[in-house]
Amino acid sequence: KAGVTQTPRYLIKTRGQQVTLSCSPISGHRSVSWYQQTPGQGLQFLFEYFSETQRNKGNFPGRFSGRQFSNSRSEMNVSTLELGDSALYLCASSDRGNEQFFGPGTRLTVL
Amino acid sequence: AQSVTQPDIHITVSEGASLELRCNYSYGATPYLFWYVQSPGQGLQLLLKYFSGDTLVQGIKGFEAEFKRSQSSFNLRKPSVHWSDAAEYFCAVGGITGTYKYIFGTGTRLKVLA
Numbered sequence: 591k592a593g594v595t596q597t598p599r600y601l602i603k604t605r606g607q608q609v610t611l612s613c614s615p616i617s618g619h620r621s622v623s624w625y626q627q628t629p630g631q632g633l634q635f636l637f638e639y640f641s642e643t644q645r646n647k648g649n650f651p652g653r654f655s656g657r658q659f660s661n662s663r664s665e666m667n668v669s670t671l672e673l674g675d676s677a678l679y680l681c682a683s684s685d686r687g688n689e690q691f692f693g694p695g696t697r698l699t700v701l
Numbered sequence: 702a703q704s705v706t707q708p709d710i711h712i713t714v715s716e717g718a719s720l721e722l723r724c725n726y727s728y729g730a731t732p733y734l735f736w737y738v739q740s741p742g743q744g745l746q747l748l749l750k751y752f753s754g755d756t757l758v759q760g761i762k763g764f765e766a767e768f769k770r771s772q773s774s775f776n777l778r779k780p781s782v783h784w785s786d787a788a789e790y791f792c793a794v795g796g797i798t799g800t801y802k803y804i805f806g807t808g809t810r811l812k813v814l815a
Contacts, residue, residue: 594744633791633808638802688733689750690803692744694743695743
């Protein structure tokens with residue numbers, strides 16, 4: 591099976607812009623979670639989707655949003671980008687086994 | 702509140718030496734515990750996991766970890782470190798009912814001396 595894929599792998603944006611990141615889970619996995627990784631805050635949970643429904647949300651401002659499609663692919667969106675949004679954004683997918691498989695991440699740089 | 706503590710930010714060992722990375726967790730129920738490794742610029746790779754049963758779990762790349770409920774610990778060990786083990790290691794707790802949300806420790810960066 592192919593692993594979790596994330597596109598794009600690298601992204602450069604300027605403050606105030608918005609960005610959309612995409613995640614394709616492992617075939618058959620219905621849960622997709624998103625994490626933000628920064629040197630200062632480490633790995634922080636953003637949100638989780640299961641069968642197109644947001645099941646859990648981390649402590650991030652409303653500028654961070656996501657959705658999941660019927661084929662389990664997920665997107666996350668960040669509006670009005672700030673310098674502090676520069677991070678590696680990791681997507682993970684799960685089946686029923688409570689084990690998450692992570693993608694390679696999208697490196698977002700905000701200038 | 703659930704939390705994971707990795708007290709060592711950096712660890713340096715010589716190649717061939719043994720390794721132990723510490724992880725302590727705070728969780729109100731029986732946790733699911735994980736160790737992941739991350740090489741520079743890469744995503745997270747699962748090394749091993751503990752759900753239940755035998756408290757000593759074996760993982761990939763020669764790693765093992767022991768769950769100690771009385772100490773709320775899940776330390777990662779390897780008897781002989783290879784230069785390719787240099788990376789950042791993350792302990793995580795999961796199993797929060799109804800979600801796949803993980804809580805990660807801050808990570809331990811391992812440096813291996815030749």
